[in-house]
Amino acid sequence: MSIAAVVLAAGEASRFGTPKQRLLLPEVLERLTQSSVDEIVVVAGAHTLETPATVVTCAGWKRGPGASLTAGLEELSAGAEAAVVVLADGPDLAPGAVDRIIASWRADGGTLVAASYDGVRGHPLLVGREEWGSIPDAGLRDLDVRLVPCDDLGSPGDVDTPADLPERLR
Template identity: 40%
Template sequence: MLAAGAGRRFGRPKALVELDGEPLLRRAFRVLTDGGCDPVRVVLGAQAAEARALLPDPSIAVYAEDWATGMGASLRAGLRALSRDSAPADAVLVHLVDLPGIDANVISRLRAFASPGVVARASYGGVPGHPVLLGRRWWTDIADSARGDRGARDWLATREDLLLVDCSDLGSGADVDTPSDLTT
């Protein structure tokens, strides 16, 4: 899960923002685990100590030293941490902390396509969105190309093998940019 941003447009880190009495960080973590993701790693940056305290196990946190340069830094940090695991997973499901409309059903639907060579992402009404499922085969390429706030967007744009997994029946995939976006 990418949760390192300062939330400049929001006014504070979105990982710490509460919706219905639950911090978005905990909500996204719960959605990932309920959707079958294991292990889960959470990439932190802005106010990392406060965010780490919200995790059920602080050891799952990955600190992105250069988090302020954008989502690319968070993605690189997460992929490199997963690559160092003694038994790396076949694929990683990249989820963003600011997507409270994503539920475990979306996660499960994407997870069904997990394999070392997969390149898949959720789509809503034909529009590509998150989460994104990336096979282990591509982690180094993606980490090497992730820059600024674009994360894997540029790398994904080059993929003829990108599988769009329709999740329109499960949600909108809308993110939270401002406090007014937090409607349940």
């Protein structure tokens, strides 16, 4: 079973003031390469991105994260049975969290499996192929998921403003 990763990096980054994806994406991609995913697709939109990973541009990125996710899923190889979704603004993504939700999906099935931190749903989120054709433009936030506790691995972070940057990236 092949597992892919889709990195959502299409947003405008208006609160950050500059394209934060360009700063944060290398961190996220490095962490994904340390996990067990077999392929990585980055979804760009508001800004062009240069990266060694496959990049697809979502012309409809303003419609919402689901539109960006759909664009990324359409780019994945036919052999991918599930996709791990991560955000480009989560530079502290733990490779172990990616592997933990993949292992949970392989062991217990389901179509949506997400990491949780202190009982709160977060990223990464795994989407089984059977869900790929029904992603709403608003994204998957309102859909039921099976949570996999990842508290011990630390949250991936959420950089919205320069003040949110980890010290190592300032």
